[in-house]
Amino acid sequence: MNRRVLLIEDEPNIIEAISFILSRDGWTVHTHSDGETALDRVRAGTPDLVILDVMLPGRSGFDILRDLREGDDTRALPVLMLTARGQTKDRELAERLGATRFMTKPFSNSDVLHTVREMVGP
Amino acid sequence: MALRPRRSEFLERRSYRQRRMRDAGRILPVFALVFCLLPLIWPRQGGADGLTSTGLMYLFGLWIVLIVLAAALSRVLRDDETRTNGDADKDRLR
């Protein structure tokens, strides 16, 4: 069950933490840290799941999400939104734009792991 | 109340005097020129003696008078200009 996750996040320490958790669980983790080119990266990599941070350099995670949901090939892609801003309006916006799941930082490692497993299905 | 008209009259006299001094400043070079040209019409009997020394004394005398007048005028006009600070010529319209 070699499943691929694409982690779009710009904070190096958080990248390292999530990569570590997921790799240990058997996932192949690819990372990308620039908002502007993130969309191309998703299309090129065809991951099974995307973890998407909101505050990215170059382009906001919300904009990327909107584009993902408009593209035919990425419409059904599971997307887990992460944000450090923790406001309800961010959650609402994410849901409206079609995020599969939404989590605020800081998170517990096991929550992330469970959520990711759930999203991709058995 | 009695003081007021007197004071304004004084000011008026003063600014009137200022303006006449400016007139004097403008007319002075004209007179200066005319007096400089005056020796040209002096009667002259072919090479009469004494003309050069007379002319010399006349011109230097005129010169000194001009310097004294200019000194007096510059004193008045300079104070005038300091007080009215440059827009003195606005009075020209009057």
Next chain:
Amino acid sequence: MISFNLLVVIALAYVAFLFLVAFAAERRAAQGRQAWLRSPLIYTLSLSIYCTAWTFYGAVGYAARSGLEYLTIYLGPTIVMVGWWWLLRKLVRIGRAQRITSIADLISSRFGKSTLLGVIVTLLAVVGTTPYIALQLQSVTLSVAVFAEGSGTRWGQADLARAALWVAAGLAVFTVIFGTRTLDANERHHGVVMAIAVEAVVKLCALLAVGIYVVWGLAGGIGATLERIDASTVALWTPAPGRWVGLILVSAAALITLPRMFQVMVVENDDERNLGTASWAFPLYLLAMSLFVVPIAVVGLDLMPEGSNPDLFVLTLPLAQGRQDVAVLAFLGGFSSATSMVIVATIALATMVSNHIVVPLWLSARQQGATMTGDVRYVVLVARRLSIAGILALGYVYYRLSGGSAALAAIGLIAFVGVAQVLPSLVAGLYWRGANRIGAAAGILTGLVIWLWTMFLPSFGEGAVIPAHVFAEGPFGLAWLRPHALFGIDGIDPLVHALYWSLLLNTLVLTIGSILTFPTPLERLQGAQFVNVFEHSADKAAWTRSDARAEDLLMMAQRIIGATEAQELFRSEAARQGKGGYLPDVTVDFIGRLERQLAGSVGAATAHAMVGQLTEGASVSVEDLIAVADEAAQIMEYSLKLEQKSAEQERTATALREANEKLTAISIQKDAFLSQISHELRTPMTSIRSFSEILRDGEVDPEARGRFATIIHDEANRLTRLLDDLLDLSVLEHGQVTLNRERGTLEAVLDRAEAAVGPAVKLVIRRRRSAEQVPLETDLDRLAQVFINIIANAAKYCRAEQPELRIVVNSRADRPVTVDFIDNGDGIEADSQKIIFEKFARLGDTRKAGGAGLGLAISRQVMEALGGAITYLPGQGGAAFRVVLPEAARLAAE
């Protein structure tokens, strides 16, 4: 007999003394102690360069030849000076208001900042002045030769030429050193003016000494002298009316139009009121200079052997009588007369040549964008220095070619008539708004051509330039064009002939040309500003926005008038508009002011062209201005009060608008601030929580465990730092900060900041430690904190290949100390410049910054608490921050 070598030693010692005087004056001026340098006395004495070697030596010769006629040369200027209220006052006022740099600049500026007119007047001035400079060289060499002869060596042409070359070279050195210290020609050359004032005293004393010696030592008192005068051949005083009137007229004109006179009278004028004193003091000087001319001439004719050159009586008479002390003094007087004239004339001409010929050529050669690239200041300075050398070389060449002609006076008068051709346009420009560019150019050219044909070229002698048959029959057999008998009117004195025809036709063409042609808007505007200079009428702001960006203009201005002055100008303009920072709105009003400021350095026409390159809508905006300055607008009566009120309203409105914008921004920011804080706190917490969970769960190899522990530690530090910063900011914002005042030097604080940022960063820091020796008394830790912040920012954000940070300290006595940090990166966009000092205002790549974007906000608060300021400095290429140290931070004792 005094040895020739001793004379050379005396002359050199005198020159060294003049250098010292000039240096001392420049020093005093640099220290801000200028009161004495600006006194009416110095001003009056500087005007004395009217009396050149021509008048010092030549007046006696003149008197010996034509009696009292020499007096006309002094009477003309006297009339102009005593009439200062009428003409000179206006000229000086305009010169200061429009920042005029030379007579050519005045004419060019008045007639629509015309480049063409600038070139014409410059050429006229060069042609008219070069022979005059040659004349001065000749007088110095002749006087030296007199002494050489006295000590037994007869000088040949080669010796004379060598002496002239040395004198010219020495003068070039002096003039380059003291004449091009500051680029702004409108700034005073204190060293030069002081040296000239000293020379003025020397030449007056010298002439008076010779005169007193002659009257009381040789002639036996005043009465005896007058008798001698009447007995001598000079007594035949039959003044030719034409010459008498003409010479008074032309010498009066010369006082105004000679480039060197314009330089000292208008350009170097510091205080308009000095003119009032000069109005009587300068005629007094002239009177003293001419007092003993006739006695010296008469006694000289009596005592000197037949055939002696009367032009040198001042020198040879005491020498022949064995009074070497008087003779040496006379020599120094003549030397002073010659050198002071050459120095000022050269500066005046060099300014004209560089501003009206070299720089326009350079500009057109570089075409577009010349204002933005290359150092204009450098070009102008080099142009000016080369011009000085070139003009003196030209004078020397003329001296060699003319071979030292006999009568000194002739050349002086020729030059007078030449430069007088500017007079009609100048007077018309000052009093007649209808006078226009075409009229002026045509008039001056007409006068110039007639002067060349009837006076200048014939002065080389019949058959030298103009063939003899042309004198007799006219060119191509056109008899009415004979150089000395234009229109067939024969028998007039050549000088009077040239003078009347040139000035008459000049004025006529000017008048007709102005009446028949139509001026451009800019000409009409300048015309109104000149003619009504006392009424401040055209200084209204037409609030038309121009296309020029303030930052571009600042960049250009810095290249011309220097960074400090340009920034100060922009800052004060922004403050006047009720804005902060260095970038005012580009109003027509401001462009006008900027142009005048630039004109002080490069002349009106060039400044206009340069600004025009950046403000594309120049023609439109001039139309706007014209509407205000037009005749129609003149009739309208607006009181000054009303004007001030509307200006004040404008300012208030701007301030209100800015405040409103800020308020709106703040309320948006309040929300943004909370969510920002949340983000900044949660990010490190995420890492900490995540890694601590990983470590808690175990099953991590030791190497990774160490790394994770380090991350947790670092992120905890980051959190602490952030909280510290927030606390710091809050304390600062509420003004509750306690300052810990200490003494130290700026250098030490900068050292500390540089060390704190660490050598690890790739950034190269360039400093000039000599400028950093500024003693301070303030909270040095806080100041260092600000510096660290700026340097760290540069290290993080400067994207250049080889990032470099220049730290420029500017400490001048009359201004607060500023420390500029300028990197070589891409700089910050104009829009962003406004927000960088806000909290969390991080631009672009956020992660790289590592901090929370509070650094500059804190820096700003710190500087405010210290009583200084920190601003973004636009127009420096890269990003640039200016820290203005508080006034009190600098220790008074230095």
